[in-house]
Amino acid sequence: MGLQHRLVQAALSLIALLVLWQIAAALADSRLLPGPDLVLTVMARATASGELPYHLGITLWRVTASFALAMLIGMAIGILLGRKPGLDRYMDSWLVLFLNIPALVTIILAYVWFGLVEAAAIGAVAVNKIPNVAVTLREGARALDRDLLEMAQAFRLSRVQTLRHVVLPQLSPYVMVAARSGLALIWKIVLVVELLGRSDGVGFQLQLFFQLFDVPAILAYTLAFVAVVQVIELTILQPLERRVTRWRR
Amino acid sequence: MAPLAGLDIEVRRKRFPAVADSPAVEALRDFRLRVGSGEFVCLVGPSGCGKTTLLNLIAGLDEDFEGAINPPRRATRIGYVFQTPRLLPWRSVFDNVALVLGGASDPGARVLPLLAATGLEDFKAAYQERLSIGMQRRVSIARAFAVEPDLLLLDEPFVSLDEATARAMRALLIEVWRARPTTVIFVTHDLREAIALADRIAVLSPAPARVVAEIPIELPREHRDDEAAIERLRAEIRHHTEQVA
Numbered sequence: 001m002g003l004q005h006r007l008v009q010a011a012l013s014l015i016a017l018l019v020l021w022q023i024a025a026a027l028a029d030s031r032l033l034p035g036p037d038l039v040l041t042v043m044a045r046a047t048a049s050g051e052l053p054y055h056l057g058i059t060l061w062r063v064t065a066s067f068a069l070a071m072l073i074g075m076a077i078g079i080l081l082g083r084k085p086g087l088d089r090y091m092d093s094w095l096v097l098f099l100n101i102p103a104l105v106t107i108i109l110a111y112v113w114f115g116l117v118e119a120a121a122i123g124a125v126a127v128n129k130i131p132n133v134a135v136t137l138r139e140g141a142r143a144l145d146r147d148l149l150e151m152a153q154a155f156r157l158s159r160v161q162t163l164r165h166v167v168l169p170q171l172s173p174y175v176m177v178a179a180r181s182g183l184a185l186i187w188k189i190v191l192v193v194e195l196l197g198r199s200d201g202v203g204f205q206l207q208l209f210f211q212l213f214d215v216p217a218i219l220a221y222t223l224a225f226v227a228v229v230q231v232i233e234l235t236i237l238q239p240l241e242r243r244v245t246r247w248r249r
Numbered sequence: 250m251a252p253l254a255g256l257d258i259e260v261r262r263k264r265f266p267a268v269a270d271s272p273a274v275e276a277l278r279d280f281r282l283r284v285g286s287g288e289f290v291c292l293v294g295p296s297g298c299g300k301t302t303l304l305n306l307i308a309g310l311d312e313d314f315e316g317a318i319n320p321p322r323r324a325t326r327i328g329y330v331f332q333t334p335r336l337l338p339w340r341s342v343f344d345n346v347a348l349v350l351g352g353a354s355d356p357g358a359r360v361l362p363l364l365a366a367t368g369l370e371d372f373k374a375a376y377q378e379r380l381s382i383g384m385q386r387r388v389s390i391a392r393a394f395a396v397e398p399d400l401l402l403l404d405e406p407f408v409s410l411d412e413a414t415a416r417a418m419r420a421l422l423i424e425v426w427r428a429r430p431t432t433v434i435f436v437t438h439d440l441r442e443a444i445a446l447a448d449r450i451a452v453l454s455p456a457p458a459r460v461v462a463e464i465p466i467e468l469p470r471e472h473r474d475d476e477a478a479i480e481r482l483r484a485e486i487r488h489h490t491e492q493v494a
Contacts, residue, residue, distance in 0.1 A: 147335050154308045154329040155349040155396060165348055169339040247339040247376045 043220035059202040066125035074133025082141020098131040116197040140174030172244040253399035260316040276302040278457035291443035294453030328393030330403040334385035343373040363391040
């Protein structure tokens with residue numbers, strides 16, 4: 001199936017959803033369920049005024065920062081635990097504990113302990129994601145091919161070379177899984193963080209609109225955000241995945 | 250790095266501790282072997298007698314043994330051809346060989362002649378998945394020579410190839426080795442293969458392995474496809490080993 005064909009199919013299915021939505025809005029005839037036409041108008045107006053791009057940009061920066069932090073720290077912990085079974089046995093219960101702490105609790109505690117500051121917001125989101133990344137990468141590090149590690153050792157590759165050319169390529173499927181699920185989780189938690197303790201960003205705006213019962217604006221911001229996340233998936237994550245797996249038949 | 254003056258191997262004992270439900274295994278005991286500079290030595294012994302273990306000790310992959318290997322690992326540049334090719338599937342043929350050169354400024358100058366010598370120049374951009382097992386083994390040999398080793402270790406590198414391919418690979422190995430002389434330890438369980446390649450054959454006992462006989466092969470390599478001569482040598486070596494055992 002060609003790319004073009006798939007795009008047409010996706011577009012048709014989206015149009016069908018819009019039509020259904022329009023019909024439902026017409027039947028409900030309420031300002032609490034606006035149709036797509038009204039939502040798009042609101043979105044266009046908020047974009048033109050610069051308000052939507054501003055808050056979207058701030059939220060995206062928070063997503064990026066906490067994503068990078070969570071991936072980096074989570075990968076380091078995961079690889080370490082996967083390679084050191086003794087340490088892993090000791091630390092496993094910590095991971096289980098952190099995996100099960102609700103995101104909301106981490107956020108509240110971060111704000112209580114560190115104040116309503118940017119670092120607390122980004123840190124709290126990262127802490128929510130780190131255990132997931134660590135657990136995924138630990139699986140990968142446990143499955144590393146001993147034969148290839150011995151090869152690297154016999155030919156005296158440096159630590160950096162071994163990590164970069166022997167270890168990380170084997171971990172790349174696990175990194176991709178962690179990145180995918182990480183992005184999906186993080187952009188949702190970032191909104192909560194903004195709602196609870198920031199004065200800008202999409203989450204903050206949503207709270208404002210909630211107080212005003214401004215459903216068209218809520219939907220406009222939501223759709224814009226979903227679209228941006230999709231663009232990131234299509235333009236960054238998927239090409240990256242193709243690149244790291246191009247040696248496969 | 251000065252060329253290797255020779256290698257003294259003395260392993261008084263190497264044992265693998267018991268794990269889970271498999272008992273402890275003694276792989277080597279009182280193993281002594283001296284390999285001269287530039288010498289091609291074949292170690293012949295039954296499967297599972299500890300030959301791979303020995304190579305791993307020499308290569309420094311396993312340092313948990315009683316004994317000494319001189320000069321130590323750190324002072325020797327080693328090329329290792331493993332029993333399986335152990336290539337990185339995400340790197341091309343060229344990149345697999347170039348990787349072991351570290352940060353050499355012009356890897357092509359060293360890699361391309363080796364790929365030509367091993368008949369791989371048309372496959373330098375290919376990935377492992379597209380290569381036959383014989384070709385993967387050739388890459389593995391090119392990689393081992395690429396580091397310009399003082400000591401080349403080969404662990405049954407031609408096992409599971411059909412006889413015609415194996416013969417061609419042996420000829421190739423000798424050709425590349427003659428152009429780049431180095432000390433070689435070649436492990437095999439096939440006496441014919443050892444006769445075809447070696448300056449000297451060391452026959453090992455079943456585990457725990459030790460050297461039970463050392464037989465120099467004086468027949469020039471050009472005449473080693475002479476069936477009668479090979480049969481004579483085989484009979485002689487068998488006679489030797491049976492006496493000792």
